[in-house]
Amino acid sequence: MRYDELSIQTHREAPANARSAGQSWLVRAGYISHSGQFLPLGERALARIRAYLKTPADFEQIGLLTLTGAHETYFPMPVGSHDLLRCPECGTAARAETARAKKAGSAAEMPAPLEKVLTPDCPTIESLAALLSIPTTKTAKALMFVSTGSPKSPDFGQTAESRETFDSEFIFVVIRGDMALSEAKLEALVGKFRLATEDEIRAVGAVPGYASPVGVKNARIIVDELIPQSTNLVAGANQAGYHLLNTNYGRDYSAEIVADLSQANPGDPCIECGAPLEATRGWVLASDAGFDPEKILFALAEAHNDEKGLTFPAPAAPFDIYLMQVPGKTLDTLPVAEELYQKLQAAGFSVLFDDRNERAGVKFNDADLLGCPIRITVGERGLQNGMAEIKGRNGSEVEQIPLAEIIDYLRSH
Numbered sequence: 067m068r069y070d071e072l073s074i075q076t077h078r079e080a081p082a083n084a085r086s087a088g089q090s091w092l093v094r095a096g097y098i099s100h101s102g103q104f105l106p107l108g109e110r111a112l113a114r115i116r117a118y119l120k121t122p123a124d125f126e127q128i129g130l131l132t133l134t135g136a137h138e139t140y141f142p143m144p145v146g147s148h149d150l151l152r153c154p155e156c157g158t159a160a161r162a163e164t165a166r167a168k169k170a171g172s173a174a175e176m177p178a179p180l181e182k183v184l185t186p187d188c189p190t191i192e193s194l195a196a197l198l199s200i201p202t203t204k205t206a207k208a209l210m211f212v213s214t215g216s217p218k219s220p221d222f223g224q225t226a227e228s229r230e231t232f233d234s235e236f237i238f239v240v241i242r243g244d245m246a247l248s249e250a251k252l253e254a255l256v257g258k259f260r261l262a263t264e265d266e267i268r269a270v271g272a273v274p275g276y277a278s279p280v281g282v283k284n285a286r287i288i289v290d291e292l293i294p295q296s297t298n299l300v301a302g303a304n305q306a307g308y309h310l311l312n313t314n315y316g317r318d319y320s321a322e323i324v325a326d327l328s329q330a331n332p333g334d335p336c337i338e339c340g341a342p343l344e345a346t347r348g349w350v351l352a353s354d355a356g357f358d359p360e361k362i363l364f365a366l367a368e369a370h371n372d373e374k375g376l377t378f379p380a381p382a383a384p385f386d387i388y389l390m391q392v393p394g395k396t397l398d399t400l401p402v403a404e405e406l407y408q409k410l411q412a413a414g415f416s417v418l419f420d421d422r423n424e425r426a427g428v429k430f431n432d433a434d435l436l437g438c439p440i441r442i443t444v445g446e447r448g449l450q451n452g453m454a455e456i457k458g459r460n461g462s463e464v465e466q467i468p469l470a471e472i473i474d475y476l477r478s479h
């Protein structure tokens with residue numbers, strides 16, 4: 067393709083609003099506009115990425131060090147759009163809101179009888195634990211919601227009518243008092259939801275501020291996996307001003323679903339190997355639904371640049387070759403360059419042909435900016451000896467190759 071056909075517009079100055087080095091180079095090299103729109107050169111790079119990437123293993127071939135989660139592949143990046151938790155030991159990673167961590171149940175203890183105690187002025191788990199002189203790990207926290215939509219993976223065979231009742235179901239969540247609920251994990255189980263109102267809470271037999279699942283009716287009870295492993299927890303008595311000592315899952319209440327519902331935090335032990343998890347940020351490059359070529363191009367620009375511009379690896383570059391014709395003083399270099407352009411394309415290479423009437427310096431700068439892996443220069447000095455000049459974008463060596471041998475040379479390198 068000829069340079070002018072792509073309407074490439076490069077920029078000397080770095081954009082003021084770029085959030086990262088890679089984004090800045092993509093703007094300067096004319097892949098994206100200052101407002102982030104993909105330009106024809108960028109579209110071409112996306113098409114190449116789409117055609118090349120077939121499996122997540124291909125990320126390694128294009129020099130991207132990614133983090134692999136159960137369902138997604140991430141590119142770690144300080145300005146990335148998602149909070150992630152990664153394990154520095156075994157390399158697993160996940161979005162922070164759905165990351166799993168190892169959780170320790172409480173020490174084995176015999177279940178003790180239920181006991182109602184007066185607990186005035188205890189609006190929080192912390193104040194309750196302080197009043198009773200117990201750690202928050204010995205408390206159960208109640209969180210109450212009403213479902214407003216179907217779950218992401220609904221049960222098949224549900225009729226429309228049963229779905230409707232399902233959609234306004236009271237959801238009673240219990241997690242240990244020292245944990246925070248991951249709303250993303252709950253949403254994956256029950257679909258969209260909202261906070262229950264005081265009236266709705268009272269309607270199932272609970273009392274706001276003093277709620278527990280003990281004795282509630284018409285509620286779908288969902289507990290964190292740690293609850294069945296924790297004995298003698300303090301929970302609300304469903305009576306204003308009172309709590310129950312020694313509530314035990316299985317004896318005092320049971321749940322429809324036992325699942326991981328708590329938010330994992332940096333420092334928590336990795337679910338796979340136990341090493342402390344680290345916080346990072348990143349982009350999602352691929353999920354079960356497929357690849358995100360735009361994010362992959364951004365990641366490539368981040369991973370492959372130097373002080374002169376982009377340095378794309380061959381499979382991800384918009385073109386294999388940047389063919390540059392330098393106008394001569396005594397020799398017309400254009401016909402030879404034109405012939406080489408046709409021969410390279412016929413040999414199966416994708417070529418960007420810079421036949422613009424521009425100074426050599428401008429063309430060399432643009433070639434470096436754009437980042438195609440190979441630059442071939444057809445200029446007066448070489449042509450006098452029947453040679454063209456070949457340089458790899460990442461190398462410093464410039465080789466003079468006889469015009470007739472260029473295709474063989476490219477195939478063997």
Ligand SMILES: [Zn+2]
Nearest residue numbers: 153156336339
């Ligand atoms: Zn690990």
